[in-house]
Amino acid sequence: MLKDLSYKSEELKYQLLKFMDEYVYPNEQVYEDQLNEGESRWVVPPIIEVLKEKAKAQGLWNLFLDDEEYGQGLTNYEYAHLCEIMGHSLIAPEIFNCNAPDTGNMEVFIKYGTDEQKKQWLEPLLSGEIRSCFSMTEPDVASSDATNIQGSIVRDGNEYVINAKKWWTSGALDPRCKIAIVMGKTDSNAQKHQQQSMILVPFDTPGVVVKRYLPVFGYDHAPHGHAEVHYNNVRVPASNILLGEGRGFEIAQGRLGPGRIHHCMRAIGAAERALELLCKRAEEREAFGSKLAEKDVIKEIIAESRIEIEQARLLTLHAAHKIDMAGAKAARKEIAMIKIAVPRVSLNVIDRAIQVFGGGGVTEDFPLAAHWANARTLRLVDGPDQVHLRDVGRLEMREQLK
Structure with a gap:
């Protein structure tokens, strides 16, 4: 039997449906036209920022977060009804700051990040000022089994050195992408599921190279896109490790x-x-x-x-x-x-x-x-x-x- 939605989530659902009809569907073609206007599609269509501000002003923002300190405090069950509405349009999730991989990355910062990491990366993600990416899968191994991942994260004094070849890093081509969460191996001798760690890599760090974009059935998904990214002797502070070694x-x-x-x-x-x-x-x-x-x-x-x-x-x-x-x-x-x-x-x-x-x-x-x-x-x-x-x-x- 379906549960009744709370009054708050019913109100948000009504607002969201209205917003989709008034602003999202009518601007889908505007979004595409603006993408195609310039010399490159890897720029942010102005309409998306206009719609984000409208959504934020109406309180239709960060709906996915169950913590009222950061979002609307909805349960997964309540948010699911709203998420379905957003799924009607491929441009909708970003308008409400509910777009992957940023949603998952924000949850990681909230659950596992330090106060400093939250200040530097979570806050601008919550406000929609920047975007992020998540580097896990690799072209040279079957990444359906994540224990296969070979990218290395090696401690060197007060730093970690990252060497990895990743692909399907969604969002890496977005000009607003400022931070990557990278999964790699820190200890090959540890127990099978304690060899991997996750680490934060600012995307402008020397050695981070976006090799190419990867279309999906011919769609480039610009300006978000999916990329093959190489991390070549990338050095970041040891404090960038998430939760600790072996917690990936x-x-x-x-x-x-x-x-x-x-x-x-x-x-x-x-x-x-x-x-x-x-x-x-x-x-x-x-x-x-x-x-x-x-x-x-x-x-x-x-x-x-x-x-x-x-x-x-x-x-x-x-x-x-x-x-x-x-x-x-x-x-x-x-x-x-x-x-x-x-x-x-x-x-x-x-x-x-x-x-x-x-x-x-x-x-x-x-x-x-x-x-x-x-x-x-x-x-x-x-x-x-x-x-x-x-x-x-x-x-x-x-x-x-x-």
Whole structure:
């Protein structure tokens, strides 16, 4: 059974829906036009900063943080409903300062950062003045198993020296990106899950080299983007280590639990938008003597889409509620389940919408193709389906055989 939302979260939901209708959807094309106006797409469209200020003025800011000192103090369950609304538009999360990887990085600073680290990096992230990135996966190893990571973080007096080749460092190309959280190996002789650490690397540190940007199915995702980044003998103060040596996996687990809820609820929002567009298109277009909406095959795919979306939403809200009640570790199976199920549902629904749109569905005239690329990527982000399937199977067996 679904829980009732608090009065506060209901009010925020109403405000957010209104803001999306008044400001976000009408400016999606403005955003794209501004990106394409200059010689480079790696600049920040002015409209995004205008909309951020409007959102901040209305209190629609840092909604993801459950700590009232920093955000709205919403539970994961409450925020999930808002996150779904943001998922309708690919530009929306940043407008409300609820965009990855900044959300996860801000949570890391709040949970594990020192007062000095919070002052230097968390505060400007909370205000939306800067952006950040997270360097974990590597091109030369299967990073679905994070114990494979070979990037090194070596103590040298009062400094650490970082040597690593990373890729899919999202946000590294943004001109506002000022800080990276880098995961690497500090002790090859420690226990398997205590070899890795996380360290803060200011992005203007000598030796940090952005080698290239990595398009996703042809989309550059400018000005945010995804990059291959090399850390060549990068030196940072020893105080930049997060929580201490060997705590990398501990930090990663604290970071990823709520983050997977966010990813999945945004994907449900994308599916909802696709279904809305599908229905409108079917009502507007005629083929073989009648509107598409009158054909049984179209009614069937609409019904299948609605059923799948509702199932995905309930499963995700259940996982969010369990995190709130018992913590991310206790909700590990539920988190893995949604990470498998929700991107599949989102892809199914978006694909059906593309089919109804015909040729238009694969163009950039409509948001479907971009949402499809985003949803397909989600089957790899934060671990591929196969890793989560293994975890669900293992945890289920353990419970059944108690």
